[in-house]
Amino acid sequence: MRAFSYERASTIEAAAKAAAGTDGAKFIAGGTNLLDLMKLEIETPTHLIDVNRLGLDRIEPTPDGGLRIGALVRNTDLAADGRIRRDYALLARALLAGASGQLRNRATTAGNLLQRTRCPYFYDTNQPCNKRQPGSGCAALGGFSRQLAVVGVSDACIANHPSDMAVAMRALDAIVETVRSDGTTRSIPIADLHRLPGDTPHIEHVLERGELITAVVLPKPVGGKHIYRKVRDRASYAFALVSIAAVVMQDGTGRVAAGGIAPKPWRDEAAERGLPNGAKAVTAKLLANAHPTEQNAFKLALVERTLSAVLAEARG
Amino acid sequence: MRFDTPATTNPIDQGKVVGQRIHRIDGPLKTTGRAVYAYEWHDPNTHYVYGYVVGSAIAKGRIGSMDVSAAKRAPGVLAVVTSDGIGDLKKGKYNTAKLFGGTEIQHYHQAIAVVVAETFEEARAAAALVKVDYAEEKGVFDLEATKDTAVKPKDGEPDSAAGDFDAAFETAAVKFDQTYTTPDQSHAMMEPHASIAAWNGDELTVWTSSQMIDWWRSDLATTVGIDKEKVQIMSPFIGGGFGCKLFLRADAVLAALAAREARRPVKVALPRPFLMNNTTHRPATIQRIRIGAERDGRITAIAHESWSGDLPGGGPEVAVQQTRLLYAGANRMTATRLATLDLPEGNAMRAPGEAPGMMALEIAIDEMAERLGLDPVDFRIINDTQVDPENPERPFSHRDLVGCLRTGAERFGWQDRTKQTATRREGSWLVGMGVASAFRNNLLVPSGARVRLDREGIVTVETDMTDIGTGSYTIIAQTAAEMLGVPVDKVAVSLGDSRFPVSSGSGGQFGGNCSTAGVYAACVKLREAVAQKLGFNSPDELTFAGGEVRVGDRRMPLAQAAGDEPLVAEDRIEFGKLGETHQQSTFGAHFVEVGVDVATGETRIRRMLAVCGAGRILNPITARSQVIGAMTMGVGGALSEELVVDKERGFFVNHDLAGYEVPVHADIPHQEVIFLDETDPMSSPMKAKGIAELGLCGVAAAVANAIYNATGIRVREYPITLDKLINELPEVS
Numbered sequence A: 001m002r003a004f005s006y007e008r009a010s011t012i013e014a015a016a017k018a019a020a021g022t023d024g025a026k027f028i029a030g031g032t033n034l035l036d037l038m039k040l041e042i043e044t045p046t047h048l049i050d051v052n053r054l055g056l057d058r059i060e061p062t063p064d065g066g067l068r069i070g071a072l073v074r075n076t077d078l079a080a081d082g083r084i085r086r087d088y089a090l091l092a093r094a095l096l097a098g099a100s101g102q103l104r105n106r107a108t109t110a111g112n113l114l115q116r117t118r119c120p121y122f123y124d125t126n127q128p129c130n131k132r133q134p135g136s137g138c139a140a141l142g143g144f145s146r147q148l149a150v151v152g153v154s155d156a157c158i159a160n161h162p163s164d165m166a167v168a169m170r171a172l173d174a175i176v177e178t179v180r181s182d183g184t185t186r187s188i189p190i191a192d193l194h195r196l197p198g199d200t201p202h203i204e205h206v207l208e209r210g211e212l213i214t215a216v217v218l219p220k221p222v223g224g225k226h227i228y229r230k231v232r233d234r235a236s237y238a239f240a241l242v243s244i245a246a247v248v249m250q251d252g253t254g255r256v257a258a259g260g261i262a263p264k265p266w267r268d269e270a271a272e273r274g275l276p277n278g279a280k281a282v283t284a285k286l287l288a289n290a291h292p293t294e295q296n297a298f299k300l301a302l303v304e305r306t307l308s309a310v311l312a313e314a315r316g
Numbered sequence B: 001m002r003f004d005t006p007a008t009t010n011p012i013d014q015g016k017v018v019g020q021r022i023h024r025i026d027g028p029l030k031t032t033g034r035a036v037y038a039y040e041w042h043d044p045n046t047h048y049v050y051g052y053v054v055g056s057a058i059a060k061g062r063i064g065s066m067d068v069s070a071a072k073r074a075p076g077v078l079a080v081v082t083s084d085g086i087g088d089l090k091k092g093k094y095n096t097a098k099l100f101g102g103t104e105i106q107h108y109h110q111a112i113a114v115v116v117a118e119t120f121e122e123a124r125a126a127a128a129l130v131k132v133d134y135a136e137e138k139g140v141f142d143l144e145a146t147k148d149t150a151v152k153p154k155d156g157e158p159d160s161a162a163g164d165f166d167a168a169f170e171t172a173a174v175k176f177d178q179t180y181t182t183p184d185q186s187h188a189m190m191e192p193h194a195s196i197a198a199w200n201g202d203e204l205t206v207w208t209s210s211q212m213i214d215w216w217r218s219d220l221a222t223t224v225g226i227d228k229e230k231v232q233i234m235s236p237f238i239g240g241g242f243g244c245k246l247f248l249r250a251d252a253v254l255a256a257l258a259a260r261e262a263r264r265p266v267k268v269a270l271p272r273p274f275l276m277n278n279t280t281h282r283p284a285t286i287q288r289i290r291i292g293a294e295r296d297g298r299i300t301a302i303a304h305e306s307w308s309g310d311l312p313g314g315g316p317e318v319a320v321q322q323t324r325l326l327y328a329g330a331n332r333m334t335a336t337r338l339a340t341l342d343l344p345e346g347n348a349m350r351a352p353g354e355a356p357g358m359m360a361l362e363i364a365i366d367e368m369a370e371r372l373g374l375d376p377v378d379f380r381i382i383n384d385t386q387v388d389p390e391n392p393e394r395p396f397s398h399r400d401l402v403g404c405l406r407t408g409a410e411r412f413g414w415q416d417r418t419k420q421t422a423t424r425r426e427g428s429w430l431v432g433m434g435v436a437s438a439f440r441n442n443l444l445v446p447s448g449a450r451v452r453l454d455r456e457g458i459v460t461v462e463t464d465m466t467d468i469g470t471g472s473y474t475i476i477a478q479t480a481a482e483m484l485g486v487p488v489d490k491v492a493v494s495l496g497d498s499r500f501p502v503s504s505g506s507g508g509q510f511g512g513n514c515s516t517a518g519v520y521a522a523c524v525k526l527r528e529a530v531a532q533k534l535g536f537n538s539p540d541e542l543t544f545a546g547g548e549v550r551v552g553d554r555r556m557p558l559a560q561a562a563g564d565e566p567l568v569a570e571d572r573i574e575f576g577k578l579g580e581t582h583q584q585s586t587f588g589a590h591f592v593e594v595g596v597d598v599a600t601g602e603t604r605i606r607r608m609l610a611v612c613g614a615g616r617i618l619n620p621i622t623a624r625s626q627v628i629g630a631m632t633m634g635v636g637g638a639l640s641e642e643l644v645v646d647k648e649r650g651f652f653v654n655h656d657l658a659g660y661e662v663p664v665h666a667d668i669p670h671q672e673v674i675f676l677d678e679t680d681p682m683s684s685p686m687k688a689k690g691i692a693e694l695g696l697c698g699v700a701a702a703v704a705n706a707i708y709n710a711t712g713i714r715v716r717e718y719p720i721t722l723d724k725l726i727n728e729l730p731e732v733s
């Protein structure tokens, strides 16, 4: 870990401004991802701005019947919230499928969205990795890629986004609210938050320097059956090989987002229209431009089979 | 004490303390955080500093040059010790790869420097500043690709044969020939390797995490180039080892060298990724098994060949071992071959040989049973043998494999298993049952102890035996309590210190039986001393009970035998030829029920049962704990554990506990263990045998067989992950 300075911000504006004004500054929330990466010198911020005391830890109703989730709401608290459990069960289930109780007690809403990939080569600083060190190459492409992405990938990087929560939020059309260093705010649909790797896998999202996530807004509840199915090698405490977040209506229409298979939560509204015709009708489109490796090609069949099971459960 | 005739009745047979359900005597220390593990050793008057290891970034080659100037200038840094700077060090007897010293790189993450600083954080930060130029060489990392170059290993028995396998197999009524693979596995124990080293003049004291105190002592002395007598090792508590702490490791060497250079006591812990690539692992195997049988199920021919790899000078994984002994059959052969690989050092992990051997053999037996149309339990029973099949004059000391299988089948409800595969469905689960035999040899290793009786009537046992979580403290206390007729709470046990008599140590499931037998021997001497002190000719006239020595109507407090000076006795158990005249092994049967998700192919364990026949069970609580731990490890081996080799770069990629998946609680819903009530008088005066490794042997195959029963899909490459099932599972819609 490199030496860094630390401040605890007391207002949103001050936090954003401080971050923009200092080269190499970063926000720290729960620290469950950032600190690990700092210890390995994969992240080397020179200055940390602690955003835990900004009062962003509330869940409030919005005028149009949705919920605004403060950026610092802990994963545990979010999953336990009565309104979330009742109206957005998908999100509660996704959260509880993630990490462990201890981690969820620390992990925050914003931090979870911005957590970085679990590609093993990204974590080993002796290995080439375009995401960690642009231009150094990608060791995963010809190496161990079983866990990694099959869609949305590039020749530069095949890393996947590890979050469960984000997949549910994508299915729920969440909107990310931010404050920029000049004090202006914006709302970013979650679909637009993460970027695909292309030639620049080290740039993972559209936030500007110093831009602070303040909340995630869920539009008003959509009803339907909420199913989150996470597929993994062991029963708990493992990242998804594949996950499916689905909201299925009585008439068979609905929404589907997939996790574990792409650099961001993966959803295709056009593909989703095939839902009433079964899993294959959806995955044919959802995975149309897949570029799996030999080791992770099984994920294509797995997505389809898992979605089938989810739809059967929804009908059930 | 020399043990060369079968044990007769002795005080242990009373079973007042030995064999009782006694909770671990060190439990309160552990649950209250007062058990001091290696890295936590802390003397408030000592100023410890911290060493952080630098590992090689390449798998094979040489260090061209190292630039440590930036590291040396970094805040808090006291010393930087480099491998090329220190020159060639001698290698310990038990190490294959060099732990440190010289410019040659033999494997990824081999230690090449240690940076010492005032704080851990400063040491770690400075370690990242060490710059290394390597001359990289091409290595060989792919066992499959290099299998044909494998040779007969120098040591051990690379080949065994009896009868004429080829002819018998050729003419067998029913034949079977299959190949299986097991991956490299990591011990993945919770406590990483850690040491604190302190010099006092030319004397070195090391607090560490070691299963074998005396081996570490010798090898550390050799490596740092001092007399063994000048080295003191202490390892009273160990947070798991599974074989990874049998042999001296880099943490101790680096701490010793760093402390010498920094002139301060130094703490060194290996970071988690170093567990996988810096230390040892269980080597991957390729195993071919051929079986020929009569139509009635009697095996006439059996062959087991195994290939594994290791660094030059290393050894093979002896995966064929059990096949020489487990089932009858007049014509048999085994062969072990060793390839050279440039991966980190392969070495012993819990049940070396039998664990991966049984992973393959017990699937093969299941497959052969099916081919013969026999129930797999029956097929195993038909082929039971009470003698060493290679040498029928040599009986087993005690063998009740059949009892294990029958008891298990009944208790598990084996008759409910559907003979037809893929026919039992519960919701989205395909449900199946599997069975496997368990087998592991019982090893005999000399073991010493010292016992002391003081005037308060407290018995203190000292031995360099270790407790790696197994319960050594407790069974040793039970042994002394039984021998001297005192309650367990009157026995104090001190372990893991090189100033104590050399013991068997913890390994090869021999520690329980052998270390207690050593304590038994010392207690026999102490009983003699007590008798003499109290004016009797022989302890045989006396009864040791209730804290007293009794003869006829006379009763004397045991403590009376000790005066101002405590009464001390020391002895060592040594084993004669009973291990040669009789085959000593431990037996069991594993039963497993799994569910396989019909859509995703995820396998989840539903319930498990192990039945063990392993001599006297010294303490049913700690023994059960060993077996359920082993069963859990077996589930990991079956379903998820694999060190993934990057065949280009030559290292284990998934080098942390997120990437190397051992089972978690949610994976292990229900386990049951049954111990057959038996003793084995050939094993030691304790009449006990090993249990801790037996519990692992066969588990993975039972899981594999259950998956087959559930799905009809036979996977012969471990671990059995869903990607190996998914293409053959039924359509879902």
Ligand SMILES: Cc1cc2nc3c(=O)[nH]c(=O)nc-3n(C[C@H](O)[C@H](O)[C@H](O)COP(=O)(O)OP(=O)(O)OC[C@H]3O[C@@H](n4cnc5c(N)ncnc54)[C@H](O)[C@@H]3O)c2cc1C
Binding pocket: A026, A027, A028, A029, A030, A031, A032, A033, A034, A035, A051, A071, A097, A098, A099, A100, A103, A106, A107, A108, A109, A110, A111, A112, A113, A114, A115, A162, A163, A164, A165, A211, A212, A213, A214, A237, A238, A239, A240, B658
């Ligand atoms: C062992 C382990 C297992 C795990 N398993 C899972 C799993 O199964 N599923 C899963 O989904 N996750 C899993 N996780 C990941 C975990 O969910 C994340 O680490 C956590 O959500 C990150 O939240 P945090 O608040 O701790 O983020 P931090 O570590 O504090 O920050 C993460 C990133 O977000 C940035 N950031 C934080 N807050 C803001 C803000 N308000 N505005 C802008 N940027 C911000 C930080 O600068 C940093 O770059 C696991 C983690 C571990 C360590």
Ligand code: SF4
Binding pocket: A117, A119, A120, A121, A122, A128, A129, A130, A131, A132, A137, A138, A139, A140, A141, A148, A156, A157, A158, A159, A201
């Ligand atoms: S997949 Fe991406 S993160 Fe992984 S090694 Fe390649 S570039 Fe790095």
